[in-house]
Amino acid sequence: xxxxxxxxxxxxLICSLTIVISRALTSxxxxxxxxxxxxLNQQDVGxxxxxxxxxxxxxxxxxxxxxxxxxxxxxxxxxMLSSAIGLVLLTFAENLYxxxxxxxxxxxxxxxxxxxxxxxxxxxxxxxxRAKAFSLNYTLTNIGYAVGPMLGVLIAGVYATAPFLIAAxxxxxxxxxLTGITRDTQGVPVRQQAQSFLKTLVTLKNDRTLILFTIGCxxxxxxxxxxxxxxxxxxxxxxxxxxxxEIMAALLACNAIGVILLQYQIGRLLKRExxxxxxxxxxxxxxxxxxxxxxxxxxxxxxxxxxIFTLGETIIYPAEFLFxxxxxxxxxxxxxxxxxxxxALGGALSPVICGxxxxxxxxxTMFYAMSAxxALGGYLCFISGRGKDSKQN
Numbered sequence: 317x318x319x320x321x322x323x324x325x326x327x328x329l330i331c332s333l334t335i336v337i338s339r340a341l342t343s344x345x346x347x348x349x350x351x352x353x354x355x356l357n358q359q360d361v362g363x364x365x366x367x368x369x370x371x372x373x374x375x376x377x378x379x380x381x382x383x384x385x386x387x388x389x390x391x392x393x394x395x396m397l398s399s400a401i402g403l404v405l406l407t408f409a410e411n412l413y414x415x416x417x418x419x420x421x422x423x424x425x426x427x428x429x430x431x432x433x434x435x436x437x438x439x440x441x442x443x444x445x446r447a448k449a450f451s452l453n454y455t456l457t458n459i460g461y462a463v464g465p466m467l468g469v470l471i472a473g474v475y476a477t478a479p480f481l482i483a484a485x486x487x488x489x490x491x492x493x494l495t496g497i498t499r500d501t502q503g504v505p506v507r508q509q510a511q512s513f514l515k516t517l518v519t520l521k522n523d524r525t526l527i528l529f530t531i532g533c534x535x536x537x538x539x540x541x542x543x544x545x546x547x548x549x550x551x552x553x554x555x556x557x558x559x560x561x562e563i564m565a566a567l568l569a570c571n572a573i574g575v576i577l578l579q580y581q582i583g584r585l586l587k588r589e590x591x592x593x594x595x596x597x598x599x600x601x602x603x604x605x606x607x608x609x610x611x612x613x614x615x616x617x618x619x620x621x622x623x624i625f626t627l628g629e630t631i632i633y634p635a636e637f638l639f640x641x642x643x644x645x646x647x648x649x650x651x652x653x654x655x656x657x658x659x660a661l662g663g664a665l666s667p668v669i670c671g672x673x674x675x676x677x678x679x680x681t682m683f684y685a686m687s688a689x690x691a692l693g694g695y696l697c698f699i700s701g702r703g704k705d706s707k708q709n
Contacts, residue, residue, distance in 0.1 A: 327493045333456040338486040340464020353409040372423030379428040380654020398425040403484035407477040435649045450634040451583020462572040528700035533659035535693030541663025546670035574626035599694030601628030610683035
């Protein structure tokens with residue numbers, strides 16, 4: 317299918333892979349690296365990274381607005397350059413405040429690239445190709461995260477700062493993939509006089525469907541956004557570290573293989589007029605997977621539950637973005653994707669909520685609480701689209 321895409325879309329998809337590899341190279345090393353450089357304990361490093369992600373997620377709302385006002389391709393180039401510079405600066409991390417600022421810059425650049433790439437895909441592709449393109453993009457993301465961390469650990473064994481420098485180099489050279497391309501204007505709306513950021517916020521606030529859907533996505537993201545964190549938290553509470561490592565290695569492999577094999581195939585099946593039903597199906601698979609985790613007592617049962625959970629993930633990811641695509645006016649695509657990106661805050665809340673539950677309740681209770689959040693999130697997403705569906709039908 318990639319052969320039917322324009323040069324801009326093909327290069328953007330390749331960029332998505334290289335940028336993810338750039339981030340994934342450093343992901344397993346970041347907490348250890350920062351704690352060693354600044355002399356912080358793991359709790360303080362977690363707080364530092366949490367603050368950076370939180371601020372970057374809020375800034376992404378303004379980033380979406382900026383994407384609507386300027387050429388998206390050039391802003392992605394700025395995001396990649398900022399990410400490259402930030403990764404290099406991290407190797408000189410000595411001061412807490414400058415390190416925090418650098419982390420915010422790199423996280424914001426990542427969020428801007430994510431939002432901008434979705435907006436470009438939506439803006440430059442026919443309606444019928446968008447679900448497949450979103451799914452292909454997510455498949456490439458998972459390939460990057462399957463390969464990157466292993467390479468990062470291997471490279472760090474030779475030279476500690478090398479993964480950050482190599483990641484910066486990859487981000488920098490990715491810029492050239494998006495340069496020298498004639499802008500694809502087919503299907504791109506003629507820009508009207510841009511409204512102010514405040515007026516854009518008012519427009520977003522008044523879109524009840526978007527607000528309900530974003531809240532639903534946030535609750536869903538609590539469940540699937542950082543599932544590796546709360547699964548490892550649970551296993552550390554219920555078993556020993558060695559067993560935790562063995563189970564988590566198997567689960568990560570199941571998840572990565574499942575997404576890589578199934579994501580694009582499922583994305584091809586998604587139809588805009590049935591998105592609410594797809595979201596319900598994805599939510600139901602999350603809940604079945606979570607119940608499976610709570611009952612798992614062997615490696616096989618953990619893996620079966622992970623496969624069910626992964627099926628939910630492969631449905632929910634493209635369905636959410638395609639839903640926002642149906643809501644967003646042509647001139648506000650970036651702003652709408654920026655608003656929906658606020659759901660990423662759910663991933664930051666997940667370890668906090670699960671840590672509290674593991675401390676104060678029987679361990680399996682965590683999975684039932686996550687199931688309740690998934691059900692509530694799916695319900696909000698479902699009811700948010702009733703008015704939109706009735707208009708389409």
